[in-house]
Amino acid sequence: MKEQENLLTDSFGRKHTYLRISLTELCNLRCTYCMPADGVKLSPRDHIMSYEEILTMARLFVKHGVTKIRLTGGEPLVRKDVYKLMDDLASLQVELSISTNGIKVDEFIDVFKRCNIRSINVSLDTLKAEKFKTITRRDLFKKVYDNIELLIDEGFKVKVNAVLMKDFNEDEIIDFVEFTKEKPIAMRFIEFMPFDGNQWDMSKLVSYKEIMTCVNASYNNNEVLRLQDAPNDTSKNYRIKGYQGSFAIISTVTNPFCDSCNRLRLTANGQLKNCLFSATENDLLTGLREGKDIEPLIKMAVASKQKIRGGMDSLQKLKDPELHSQNRSMISIGG
Ligand code: SAM
Numbered sequence: 001m002k003e004q005e006n007l008l009t010d011s012f013g014r015k016h017t018y019l020r021i022s023l024t025e026l027c028n029l030r031c032t033y034c035m036p037a038d039g040v041k042l043s044p045r046d047h048i049m050s051y052e053e054i055l056t057m058a059r060l061f062v063k064h065g066v067t068k069i070r071l072t073g074g075e076p077l078v079r080k081d082v083y084k085l086m087d088d089l090a091s092l093q094v095e096l097s098i099s100t101n102g103i104k105v106d107e108f109i110d111v112f113k114r115c116n117i118r119s120i121n122v123s124l125d126t127l128k129a130e131k132f133k134t135i136t137r138r139d140l141f142k143k144v145y146d147n148i149e150l151l152i153d154e155g156f157k158v159k160v161n162a163v164l165m166k167d168f169n170e171d172e173i174i175d176f177v178e179f180t181k182e183k184p185i186a187m188r189f190i191e192f193m194p195f196d197g198n199q200w201d202m203s204k205l206v207s208y209k210e211i212m213t214c215v216n217a218s219y220n221n222n223e224v225l226r227l228q229d230a231p232n233d234t235s236k237n238y239r240i241k242g243y244q245g246s247f248a249i250i251s252t253v254t255n256p257f258c259d260s261c262n263r264l265r266l267t268a269n270g271q272l273k274n275c276l277f278s279a280t281e282n283d284l285l286t287g288l289r290e291g292k293d294i295e296p297l298i299k300m301a302v303a304s305k306q307k308i309r310g311g312m313d314s315l316q317k318l319k320d321p322e323l324h325s326q327n328r329s330m331i332s333i334g335g
Contacts, residue, residue: 007064007298010274010305014261018232019066020099021054022268022334023082024074029101030137031125033163034330036197043269043332049285051081055088056288057266060295066264068095070121072334074268077104083111090115099123099161101136102144109154119157122148126162126169127179135168152183159186161250164206173206173214180245187247188235191254193276194318195330202319208236208251215247232262252276253318258308264301267334272301276333278310 008016025042027035049057058069069089076082077100090096096115102122112120124144126132132141151158160179164170173189180187189211194200215224219240227237227246234257235248251257258275265273270285282301287294312318 007295008061008066008264008302010302012305012307014259014305015065016262016264016302017066018068018070018263019058019061020070020072020263020265020334021058022072022074022266023054023076023079023085024048025268025332026078027073027075027101028078028103028138029075029140032135032137033165033192033198033200034195038197040332047269047285049266049268049270051085053270053285053288054085057270057284058089058092058094060298061264061266062092062094064295064298066094068097070097070099072099074332074334075101075103077108086111086115086117090117097121102147103140105147106150109150112156113154119159120151121159121161122151123161123163124148127172127175131169148185149183152185157186158184159188161188161190163190163192164211165192166204166206168204170206170210170214173211174218177215177218177240177247180240180247181243183245185245186237187245188250189247190250191252193252193330195333198330202315205253207254208249209254211249232260233257252309253315256309265334267332272298273333274301274305275310277312278306280304280310 010016025040025048071086073079076098079085086096096117097119098117099121102124105120105122122144125135129141133139148158148160162169162176164173176187176189179185191207192200192205215238223241225239225241227239229235229237234252235250237246237248239246261275265276266284267273267281270283270288271281272284273281282297284294284297287297307313309318
């Protein structure tokens, strides 16, 4: 058992118990900040992990101590065999969860329940239908909004993720906080992160500090309650007194939470990424297809994890376009 635990422990003693698996690079939205304007270069189809390969990888990570798996993408619910995959992954000794843009959620309520998926993250960057259309290049706001309500009605734990950007949706911070008044959701504001081709620059980022300044200016001091964060939580959690839901900030850029990071990512084409910011990927799929033992590869990938943000340990480095262009876009990594 000792050796198994070691495989997923890095040189800073961080134990990795949480694996995010991207099921596809495809998505039914075209979010401007996630996907480069000229589209993403998709991996050839036969480079994408098959159903069996995903299960084999998942079993291996669970054997070595992973206790939580989140399915992501692209949009995980557009993958054709996702029903079967969820059923089989649910039979592992693991907490299964999913990140989705919400569009197809209504088709999956029974599957989620059957697979004991209780916590669903839905991305929604605006509460305005027109703005939704601008950012996603699709007219589907109502569908997503209705599906969030459906999830709540069906008793799921719903987290709503919004990436905040200057001159785009920072004016909606309080609307989003008010969204938690009558709804038992966890609203999470994500700082805009740099990836290849997403036109990131620091001036577009709405920081943790700016978000809290805005919140504190709109509510009385004693109404903004700081909540206890869960262990390994990436977010700083708050509630407005008397509101049903909570809100949180994921300050990956200005206040990273690398010390307690327990995450690894497996991309749809079978590359292990030890950090969202890391430009380095370790190819597990080729080894698996060649019938090799991929455990040494996993060990190497985990051992080489950098202390902070994949080596982007200063704002200076983060601002360097040369450096963030070395990292694939979020849609192809799997957020
Ligand atoms: N399609 C699913 C969804 O919408 O949640 C899963 C994949 S999506 C890439 C996962 C998350 O990454 C979304 O919440 C999205 O907003 C976030 N994301 C994408 N690009 C980002 C960026 N540049 N900075 C911060 N978050 C980003």
